[in-house]
Amino acid sequence: MNFFKAFSLSFLCLVNLFNTYSQSSGSNANDKTAGKILTGQLAPTPPMGFNTWNTFQTKINEDMLKEMVDVFVSSGMRESGYQYFVLDDGWMAMERDQNGSLIADPVKFPHGMKAFADYVHAKGLKFGIYNCAGSKTCAGYPGTRGHEYEDARLYASWGVDFLKYDWCNTDSLNTPEAYKTMSAALRATGRPIVFSICEWGDHNPWLWAVGIGELYRTTGDIGLSFFSNKKYGNWEAQSVISILDKQIPIRKYNGPNHWNDPDMLEVGNGMSYNEDKSHFSLWCMLAAPLAAGNDLRKMSPQTRDILTNKEMIAVDQDARGIAAFKMVMPDSLEMWVKPLKNNELVICFLNRTGNSKKIDLDWKDLNISDAQSGLEIHFDNQYFSLRDLWLKKDAGKTDKKLVREIASHEVIVFKLVPSLK
Numbered sequence: 001m002n003f004f005k006a007f008s009l010s011f012l013c014l015v016n017l018f019n020t021y022s023q024s025s026g027s028n029a030n031d032k033t034a035g036k037i038l039t040g041q042l043a044p045t046p047p048m049g050f051n052t053w054n055t056f057q058t059k060i061n062e063d064m065l066k067e068m069v070d071v072f073v074s075s076g077m078r079e080s081g082y083q084y085f086v087l088d089d090g091w092m093a094m095e096r097d098q099n100g101s102l103i104a105d106p107v108k109f110p111h112g113m114k115a116f117a118d119y120v121h122a123k124g125l126k127f128g129i130y131n132c133a134g135s136k137t138c139a140g141y142p143g144t145r146g147h148e149y150e151d152a153r154l155y156a157s158w159g160v161d162f163l164k165y166d167w168c169n170t171d172s173l174n175t176p177e178a179y180k181t182m183s184a185a186l187r188a189t190g191r192p193i194v195f196s197i198c199e200w201g202d203h204n205p206w207l208w209a210v211g212i213g214e215l216y217r218t219t220g221d222i223g224l225s226f227f228s229n230k231k232y233g234n235w236e237a238q239s240v241i242s243i244l245d246k247q248i249p250i251r252k253y254n255g256p257n258h259w260n261d262p263d264m265l266e267v268g269n270g271m272s273y274n275e276d277k278s279h280f281s282l283w284c285m286l287a288a289p290l291a292a293g294n295d296l297r298k299m300s301p302q303t304r305d306i307l308t309n310k311e312m313i314a315v316d317q318d319a320r321g322i323a324a325f326k327m328v329m330p331d332s333l334e335m336w337v338k339p340l341k342n343n344e345l346v347i348c349f350l351n352r353t354g355n356s357k358k359i360d361l362d363w364k365d366l367n368i369s370d371a372q373s374g375l376e377i378h379f380d381n382q383y384f385s386l387r388d389l390w391l392k393k394d395a396g397k398t399d400k401k402l403v404r405e406i407a408s409h410e411v412i413v414f415k416l417v418p419s420l421k
């Protein structure tokens with residue numbers, strides 16, 4: 001029984017449903033005023049960096065963050081392409097000063113925020129910060145509502161390169177308008193500041209955020225779970241798989257300078273090695289922003305190897321910026337396919353089930369078609385060499401059957417390069 005032939009019709013229908021060609025052009029971002037680099041043009045590939053929230057929440061301070069900055073460099077993360085060191089919620093004092101200006105918490109940051117930004121820049125990194133469109137941040141610190149232009153000017157004076165802008169305590173604010181206002185305020189400073197929209201996908205930002213920000217969250221917060229969401233009272237943390245599935249219908253909106261953001265990474269925070277590897281691979285397949293969220297000072301060699309896998313990162317950073325699409329396989333296996341430049345592509349086999357499985361694939365029975373990218377492959381008369389991106393070695397060609405065990409929650413990822421038979 002040839003499962004691939006049997007399934008090819010059904011998966012093609014599925015793929016076509018989601019991939020009607022409508023790649024957004026990002027045309028709103030073509031504002032060329034006075035030769036400045038403007039908001040909406042600062043992230044031709046998905047931004048990569050580190051964010052404090054997943055591990056530390058508001059328990060941050062200058063000393064530990066400086067250690068983290070040092071490890072960002074010494075661990076090879078900077079060299080692997082990570083750039084932004086981002087402070088999430090909790091960096092501020094609980095009140096603005098007598099002039100209405102935000103101030104860094106004087107206990108957490110005794111030397112002030114400019115000094116910390118200078119430290120980050122001196123290491124060849126970029127500096128990011130957090131605030132919220134509402135009257136208070138999600139953790140209860142002073143929000144930006146009504147202070148958009150003065151806060152933007154303050155950030156620019158500190159040398160901020162990236163602003164994550166959240167959506168708590170916003171009452172009746174109009175979402176696109178609030179983000180447009182802050183985007184204009186950042187633009188008015190003349191400093192290139194990547195604008196990261198964080199309203200959890202509640203108001204379909206993929207429909208209006210192009211040219212306003214470079215990335216926009218598409219879901220609620222990620223939690224430390226691969227398969228199932230976790231409930232905390234009336235709040236539900238999203239699992240890796242749940243977030244992954246929510247990216248399918250919005251795939252077509254992803255692209256240079258307007259990235260669907262499936263939230264920060266939980267790699268190194270307590271999932272299994274296979275789960276961490278899968279989480280990272282899938283985010284790369286999605287062409288997602290990559291924000292490490294682990295304690296860099298304590299990361300294991302395995303965690304470092306995942307986060308700094310340059311061949312996998314190159315998939316994320318491919319210039320076409322096309323997110324992967326899903327093809328269903330027999331026995332609940334999945335293939336995620338990401339078209340790359342130069343007629344190359346990446347196939348990520350995913351076993352989301354609780355049992356290990358066998359991949360038994362005769363390539364010549366497989367056809368892949370993707371209207372969005374124009375990808376059309378018939379493996380019975382097109383040949384590709386295979387490179388295993390986790391074993392980091394060449395793995396033959398598509399003229400031979402692929403037979404591999406794939407563990408529960410594991411991925412196997414191949415880069416395919418056109419080749420002669």
Ligand code: GLA
Nearest residue numbers: 053088089138139166198221
């Ligand atoms: C929201 C965001 C998180 C984080 C916290 C900070 O929940 O979605 O990513 O920034 O706020 O309070």
